[in-house]
Amino acid sequence: MKQLNQSFEKLPKDRIADFCICCGSKKLKNSPAVLMPFVAERVFNWKQIKIDKTWGLNTIQNGQTYSICNTLLCSKCNFVFLDIRFSDKELSNLYNNYRGVKYTKLREKYEKNYEKRNRDLIKGITYLDEVEKFILKNTKLPLSILDWGGDTGKNTPFKNHSKKIHIYDVGNSKTVNGTIKVSKSNLKNRKYDLIVCSNVLEHVSYPSETLFDIKKNMSLKSLLYIELPYEKLIIEIENKKKSYEDKKHWHEHVNFFSKKSILKLLKKCKLKLVDFRKLDVAEGNFSLMQIVCRKDFDQ
Numbered sequence: 001m002k003q004l005n006q007s008f009e010k011l012p013k014d015r016i017a018d019f020c021i022c023c024g025s026k027k028l029k030n031s032p033a034v035l036m037p038f039v040a041e042r043v044f045n046w047k048q049i050k051i052d053k054t055w056g057l058n059t060i061q062n063g064q065t066y067s068i069c070n071t072l073l074c075s076k077c078n079f080v081f082l083d084i085r086f087s088d089k090e091l092s093n094l095y096n097n098y099r100g101v102k103y104t105k106l107r108e109k110y111e112k113n114y115e116k117r118n119r120d121l122i123k124g125i126t127y128l129d130e131v132e133k134f135i136l137k138n139t140k141l142p143l144s145i146l147d148w149g150g151d152t153g154k155n156t157p158f159k160n161h162s163k164k165i166h167i168y169d170v171g172n173s174k175t176v177n178g179t180i181k182v183s184k185s186n187l188k189n190r191k192y193d194l195i196v197c198s199n200v201l202e203h204v205s206y207p208s209e210t211l212f213d214i215k216k217n218m219s220l221k222s223l224l225y226i227e228l229p230y231e232k233l234i235i236e237i238e239n240k241k242k243s244y245e246d247k248k249h250w251h252e253h254v255n256f257f258s259k260k261s262i263l264k265l266l267k268k269c270k271l272k273l274v275d276f277r278k279l280d281v282a283e284g285n286f287s288l289m290q291i292v293c294r295k296d297f298d299q
């Protein structure tokens with residue numbers, strides 16, 4: 001098997017991925033797709049435009065432009081991902097003032113009725129009690145907590161039952177009462193009982209980089225709670241009902257994890273699995289992967 005011959009602690013960061021960022025395999029398949037116009041404009045300032053006869057082109061037909069990309073599949077671990085890997089600067093273009101006025105206006109331009117959806121998203125998740133129950137199977141309160149990518153802290157578990165709650169987030173949202181926003185420099189040499197990384201890894205270009213960063217704030221006793229969307233397409237690929245070629249468009253979720261791929265990634269990052277479950281939410285319309293892990297002793 002062709003494999004990336006490198007440690008996951010320092011990966012080569014090419015614009016277009018040529019290896020699986022979960023397991024390192026180079027056995028990738030690809031299929032054409034489009035980058036959604038909202039993402040293309042917010043990340044790259046590539047605006048959608050209509051081509052008409054005034055362009056004077058001979059070999060191109062008139063019509064709406066779309067930014068093209070590839071859907072990649074790792075044949076070894078069923079990880080499905082966008083071939084374009086955004087740089088840190090590009091990710092900050094996308095996530096600064098996340099769901100703020102400018103973001104919402106641009107998104108409404110391309111995606112009608114986004115504003116209403118945004119209002120629902122801002123209200124927060126409805127399954128926080130399920131998250132808390134799952135984590136408590138493996139630990140006891142009170143806990144010192146770091147919510148990595150926790151935004152305002154509205155979805156942070158155990159808000160009224162914890163020693164302290166720190167939020168680290170690249171965005172610039174104000175955090176809710178009972179939580180403290182921290183920067184990378186505040187995090188130096190700090191360890192937490194529980195680190196929460198919910199709905200983050202599907203957005204980042206190199207999830208292993210995020211996990212190695214998080215590990216710096218873990219002791220051998222710390223738990224890490226990871227939550228990811230269990231995308232419908234992945235469930236259908238795992239059940240052999242659909243193919244990666246059915247993924248025709250890419251939006252903010254640039255990584256679609258299969259169960260196998262996230263478990264391989266944890267291993268590459270020397271994290272030991274403690275617990276895993278699939279949780280159905282929103283009346284079964286949406287599924288999540290919930291994972292509890294800890295630092296591996298053998299390092």
Ligand SMILES: [Zn+2]
Nearest residue numbers: 020023074077
């Ligand atoms: Zn893979």
